[in-house]
Amino acid sequence: MPWRAEIGQEPNPYYVLVSEFMLQQTTVQTVIPYFERFIQKFPTLESLANASLDDVYALWQGLGYYSRAKNLHKACQQICEFGYFPKDIEKLKTLAGVGPYTSASISAIAFDNPTMPVDGNVMRVLSRLFTLPEPKGPKLHDLVQNCVSMFAAKKDNTHSAQALMELGALVCKPKNPLCNECPLSVECQAFKTNTIDLYPKLLAKAIKPKRIATAYVIINPLDQLLIEKRPDKGLFSNMFIFPTTCFEFDPISLPDLVIQKQYEKPIKHVFSHFDLQLTVIMASTKKITDGIWVSPHELSKYGMPTLMHKVVKVWEDFYKESTKNFH
Numbered sequence: 001m002p003w004r005a006e007i008g009q010e011p012n013p014y015y016v017l018v019s020e021f022m023l024q025q026t027t028v029q030t031v032i033p034y035f036e037r038f039i040q041k042f043p044t045l046e047s048l049a050n051a052s053l054d055d056v057y058a059l060w061q062g063l064g065y066y067s068r069a070k071n072l073h074k075a076c077q078q079i080c081e082f083g084y085f086p087k088d089i090e091k092l093k094t095l096a097g098v099g100p101y102t103s104a105s106i107s108a109i110a111f112d113n114p115t116m117p118v119d120g121n122v123m124r125v126l127s128r129l130f131t132l133p134e135p136k137g138p139k140l141h142d143l144v145q146n147c148v149s150m151f152a153a154k155k156d157n158t159h160s161a162q163a164l165m166e167l168g169a170l171v172c173k174p175k176n177p178l179c180n181e182c183p184l185s186v187e188c189q190a191f192k193t194n195t196i197d198l199y200p201k202l203l204a205k206a207i208k209p210k211r212i213a214t215a216y217v218i219i220n221p222l223d224q225l226l227i228e229k230r231p232d233k234g235l236f237s238n239m240f241i242f243p244t245t246c247f248e249f250d251p252i253s254l255p256d257l258v259i260q261k262q263y264e265k266p267i268k269h270v271f272s273h274f275d276l277q278l279t280v281i282m283a284s285t286k287k288i289t290d291g292i293w294v295s296p297h298e299l300s301k302y303g304m305p306t307l308m309h310k311v312v313k314v315w316e317d318f319y320k321e322s323t324k325n326f327h
């Protein structure tokens with residue numbers, strides 16, 4: 001993996017920091033190309049700390065959970081203010097977005113400290129290895145943390161920690177684990193008893209609320225589209241979105257809107273705390289209001305959440321269709 005040090009090389013704490021933020025809630029395979037683009041644009045911690053948040057968001061587009069990008073940017077600025085990269089867990093926890101897991105990870109991987117980070121992958125491996133009866137949650141986390149802390153090596157712990165994390169990410173996968181290639185298969189209780197699918201045990205899922213909203217793709221006589229920047233706090237903070245009803249936009253603020261098309265099939269999007277059904281409306285206006293009007297080919301310069309990329313796709317299909325009909 002591009003953020004890992006070769007055997008015999010010192011790990012780069014900045015690479016470890018970036019990768020740990022990107023890997024929160026995202027798979028290794030998805031993160032690799034984002035990490036490579038990111039390091040190409042921001043090769044050092046200082047270059048990221050000095051970048052604008054808009055530039056950071058633009059490169060983070062598609063990775064989701066944008067608060068991670070904001071926190072990573074802020075953490076780099078904090079490290080620059082310290083004048084050194086903190087090595088111990090307590091100091092690492094003072095960085096934006098760095099909790100017990102990320103601090104333990106950075107401490108072990110970047111600085112070879114004898115700590116063992118426990119994420120969902122590690123929990124899955126240990127749960128299967130010992131057929132632990134605890135369901136996924138804080139109790140299982142504490143149980144696993146106690147188990148793996150005993151494995152933390154005083155020397156070369158960086159490789160022990162990474163080996164366990166990567167075994168979980170790449171071999172002991174949630175579905176179809178590669179047990180025949182697993183070095184733990186001889187001891188693994190779930191493998192021996194053919195009960196892998198039962199571990200880790202699951203808690204009953206809570207039902208998420210559903211929300212309905214409408215996004216407006218509004219074009220002006222200069223062929224520009226209206227977008228707006230979200231406030232500093234809340235969902236999609238500091239990102240750019242099309243005017244959307246559940247995000248404080250009132251279409252009456254544009255009285256001469258001419259509706260061109262309303263899509264009957266709404267976009268479905270899953271957030272961590274609700275499910276959204278988003279209807280897309282194509283509209284035009286003769287009035288160029290205050291706001292950010294951009295040419296469609298410039299949209300990629302603005303950091304937009306994945307949901308808005310789905311809206312762009314709908315708009316592109318509409319545009320292609322209307323151009324075809326025109327010719």
Ligand code: SF4
Nearest residue numbers: 172179182185188191
């Ligand atoms: S043997 Fe299979 S289930 Fe057990 S730890 Fe290895 S990959 Fe996971």
